[in-house]
Amino acid sequence: MSAFLYPLASGSLGNSLLVSAGRTRVLVDMGISRRRLRADLAGAGAAPEDIRAVLLTHTHSDHFSASAAAFCLARRVPVYSAAENLAYLAQCMPDFADLVRAGLARPIDGGPLVLGDLAVEAFPVPHDSAGACLGFRLVLGSGRTRRTAAVATDLGHVPAASLRHFLDCDAVVLESNHDPRMLRESGRPPDLIERIAGPHGHLSNSDCAEAVAGIVGRSRPARLRHVVLAHLSRDCNTPRLALAAQAALARRHCDALRIFAAGQYEAGPAVDL
Ligand SMILES: [Zn+2]
Ligand SMILES: [Zn+2]
Numbered sequence: 001m002s003a004f005l006y007p008l009a010s011g012s013l014g015n016s017l018l019v020s021a022g023r024t025r026v027l028v029d030m031g032i033s034r035r036r037l038r039a040d041l042a043g044a045g046a047a048p049e050d051i052r053a054v055l056l057t058h059t060h061s062d063h064f065s066a067s068a069a070a071f072c073l074a075r076r077v078p079v080y081s082a083a084e085n086l087a088y089l090a091q092c093m094p095d096f097a098d099l100v101r102a103g104l105a106r107p108i109d110g111g112p113l114v115l116g117d118l119a120v121e122a123f124p125v126p127h128d129s130a131g132a133c134l135g136f137r138l139v140l141g142s143g144r145t146r147r148t149a150a151v152a153t154d155l156g157h158v159p160a161a162s163l164r165h166f167l168d169c170d171a172v173v174l175e176s177n178h179d180p181r182m183l184r185e186s187g188r189p190p191d192l193i194e195r196i197a198g199p200h201g202h203l204s205n206s207d208c209a210e211a212v213a214g215i216v217g218r219s220r221p222a223r224l225r226h227v228v229l230a231h232l233s234r235d236c237n238t239p240r241l242a243l244a245a246q247a248a249l250a251r252r253h254c255d256a257l258r259i260f261a262a263g264q265y266e267a268g269p270a271v272d273l
Contacts, residue, residue, distance in 0.1 A: 001141040004272045008027075010232070013234070014036075016040075018041065021117040027051055029056060056079055072099055121139075125158075127200055137166075137169075153230045169223070177204065186235055205237065226257070226258050228260060
């Protein structure tokens with residue numbers, strides 16, 4: 001069974017990740033336009049018609065837009081998230097209220113969710129969105145071809161209770177949002193800087209590197225093979241800085257571990273699991 005992840009867009013202007021397990025294809029978040037979705041999916045050999053579900057991390061508009069709600073309604077694609085997120089979005093977006101009425105807004109209520117060849121477990125992460133913010137542990141396929149990935153793109157810190165969801169994965173997609181110095185010198189209002197750097201904001205490059213080191217250290221040796229650095233700030237980070245923060249780790253595991261930064265404007269590359 002083929003299993004891969006394919007970042008479509010990552011950053012504060014829009015986020016979406018294609019997860020493909022055998023014949024099952026889902027999106028984690030859809031904070032991009034329908035036009036962009038079709039163009040980006042083509043790069044992974046997929047089409048909008050293939051999308052079986054959207055797993056929604058949280059309610060910020062860079063993760064789910066009115067355009068996404070219209071897409072899901074038109075194609076009868078279910079959206080799975082915490083019940084409070086579904087209720088909040090139904091208040092804000094008429095198309096989302098229609099999704100609720102059509103039975104296409106579906107709460108994730110603790111137990112694993114099975115969608116074809118994919119099993120999904122949601123876990124809470126600390127972030128300042130209305131409702132709950134979720135990370136996802138994904139099991140792609142079963143038996144000898146079973147692969148595991150964990151995704152968390154917006155979180156102010158990584159609580160010990162959350163770290164366990166990232167252990168013994170083939171791939172981890174984790175936020176590496178900002179370089180603290182660039183954030184401090186960004187000219188942004190002090191309260192915004194405080195919010196971003198705070199425990200319910202976004203992970204810095206060094207926060208991310210520390211979390212990845214913890215994941216590698218507590219997982220089986222050479223188990224983790226791919227790290228995708230996600231949600232890089234356009235103004236307060238660069239891929240070079242985000243990757244540099246991971247450099248010591250990469251040197252120690254250079255044969256086994258591939259690390260790259262997902263882009264805002266260009267999709268891919270595919271992470272083959
Ligand atoms: Zn975001
Ligand atoms: Zn957010």
